[in-house]
Amino acid sequence: MHAIGVDIGGTKIAIGVVDEDGQILAQVRRDTDADDAASIDRVIADAVNELAKQHPVGAVGVAAAGFVSSDRTTMAFAPNIDWRNYPLGTKIADLIEVDVPVVVENDANAAGWAEFRFGAGRAASDMLMLTIGTGLGGAVVVNRELVRGRWGVAAEVGHMRVVPGGHYCGCGHEGCWEQYASGSALVRDAKAAVVALPHLGGRILELAGGDRRKIKGPHVTQAAHEGDTLAVDLLAKLGRWIGEGAASVAALLDPELIVIGGGVAAAGDLLLLPAREGFEAQLSALGHRPVAAIELALQGNEAGMVGAADLARR
Secondary structure, eight states: OOEEEEEEOSSEEEEEEEOTTSOEEEEEEEEOOTTOHHHHHHHHHHHHHHHHTTSOOSOEEEEESSEEOTTSSOEEEOSSSOOEEEOHHHHHHHHOSSOOOEEEEEHHHHHHHHHHHHSTTTTOSSEEEEEESSSEEEEEEETTEEOOOTTSOOOOGGGSBOSTTOSBOTTSOBSBGGGTSSHHHHHHHHHHHHHHOTTTOHHHHHHTTTOGGGOOHHHHHHHHHTTOHHHHHHHHHHHHHHHHHHHHHHHHHOOSEEEEESGGGGGTHHHHHHHHHHHHHHOTTTTSSOOOEEEEOSSGGGHHHHHHHHHHHO
């Protein structure tokens, strides 16, 4: 049975028809107006109606950043869109022309499920997914089941406190893991480094057009791939934070596999190898327990769409 997956981003919505093997048969993209929740409903419904005329579908899965209710119908809270206890699934179901269930999922859960079913986690039974972009999202699979928690908001690993009194976080607290293990953390550190170490920061600054304020994560990654020493060190620092935090999660969940996805994963081994080193350095009772594998995600930017569709189908 085909299903339609919807991945709602801050500026774009990706909508696609996904088959039972996780293959995208057709997809469209639409713009997002984060200030107009009703327009998002209409845009999604119009795209679903368009695709459903071309392909038989049995379910619609919608992935978005934020807290999703345990019955998977409502966005309880979203950081980037004005959703507060917003019945997103019901709103879309009322607008579409096909009589199929509409299921709402957290975007990191959807991406993690796509990796578990069709990507790096295909052979695993217990997996931790880390989506590292602007922030740090997570998904947890235990005994081949996605862990949502009692109220649907499990696996918010980015908001574990790792540094008491540390950097302020958008969640309202200080020292959250995502303030040290995210694309935002990488950019913050790069901007500081080119000031503190001007003799080393030339290439990163050059890629940003000579304006420190315009430094972005891909600038650091490109410079690192070119062999720039400062950029390599910045990614290694980020990787160590990822690995050390993952060791704390492993103390609780004991996954066999940790998958790293999101935009920062484009750094490849420059991120992965320090993450593995940081993980083993902080893993309790090392030498007396198996060490989880840490691998890069395989599903790419379509993971949220694919995972949302597959979860809705189930």
